[in-house]
Amino acid sequence: MNQEMKFKNIVAQYSNVAPEEITNNMRFREDLGFSSLDFMSFLGELEDTFDIELEESEVMKIVTIGEALELLDNFQ
């Protein structure tokens, strides 16, 4: 499974949207129904899954799936 699909599978666990229906312009809060707690827990899971360390000040600016994927790509 590639990184993007792995990422979307995690997103799907937190929302009612299937991984294949998740698009880059979807917003975590407004379109996928993430609460602040959901979003922060999700980021923690990203860190554990991809073995990365996110900058808290950076991640607070993330609004869309595309932005989160871009951030993830930067670690590669």
Added chain:
Amino acid sequence: MRDYYPLTAAQKMHHNWIRDYGTQQVSGVSVVASVQAELDFGLLKKCIQMETERSGCTRVHFTKPDQDGNVKQYIVKQDTRDIELKDLSKMENLAKADELMQQWAYETFDGDNIPMCEFTMLKLPEGYNGFFVHMDHRLIDSCGLVIMIGDLFQLYTYYRYGTAHPQELADFETVLKKDLAKAGNEKRFAKDKKFWEDQLDALGEPLYSDIQGPSVLEIARKRHGNPKLRSADIEMDNLFVAVKDYHLEPGPTQNLIDFCMNHQLSMTNLLLLGIRTYLSKVNNGQEDITIQNFISRRSTHEEWTSGGSRTIMFPCRTVISSETDFLSAAYEIQNIQNRIYMHSNYDPELIMEELRKRYHTPEHTSYESFYLTYQPMPVKVENEMLGVVRQHAKWFANGAATKKIYLTVSHTEDGGMNFSYHYQTAHLEEHDMELLYYYMMRILFKGIAEPDMSLGEIMEQV
């Protein structure tokens, strides 16, 4: 071969209260769920038995405590007990039946290796029928209980009326194993530990604040012979708690919701700001305020549907100058709360341990007097068949609070909000709650009306 598991951090929180206060009563949770309709009690019994199969957390037992008071948990395969039916329908009214159930809520599960969950089917006055469930909070939290009750009613209407079968629930044991594995992740643990310790490095020892003003800390300072003491004594003997509820009407509630929506704030953070501003006001403008905030750690589908006790409290500490405007203060709280969410896998007992190590905090003292739970979920059972039927659902206090004031804020069916203050009667009276609610509302509504106004001005004007 039976599998034994240690307690999770959330379970440990309740377990430590039981150990420290010497009674399981502090960990009791009880609810009645009923509908104003005839029920087939034979079928309801079957559904309750099926629910105990579906919800693994209802079958959790605890081992005998070891020499340090620690227990392990295990899940029994089946609960073969009968479900009793009690007929209270001849009682004068529902309120009288509630009084009786309140007494049941004070009862304790005493012993090791025993069930910690009990269902009783009920015929109630005024044509209501349903069941009472009494559990230990180490098995389930309030969100979990709401979901379990909804699931049970869905099972009932599926078999009785052919409605949709409830969706499968996540397996409690599987999720428990995942949680324990997550807690054992060394990298994650180190990050969480660093976050909490960095906060102490930056801010130093917290400072107690009380709704009764600075005299409470002064008394503790005298008692401990330490004029610089920053924590105050907690009640260890008389744990009796009274409850005072206030209803905020739909109109003003909507104003609070709109303010949150328009400024991308969560209601929890707005409430925390209201509480901390009141505490600051009655403590001579104290800027360093800590409130214990309960977080229901349910985000994924698995977490939502696996039952269990996932609610855990963390200290929300903010140092905010009285010159800060209301909206900026709200964002400061939101910022710290978001960071807390990211580190909420940590065991809060370790934060307290670190405080004790650094500052030699005396035993049975605390830096916090106020505990908040914001409950966005309705207690009402959502069910297509029951949608039109009148319901009576009620939470019963376990009667023994480990906390001086515990505020639960929830949304009501009419679009309003309920502010339920549980307060220790050893120190507080109903009048204190009246003042608290009155000023909390004045602060919140002044703040949302004039978000550029400084906290100092708001404190002066309300």
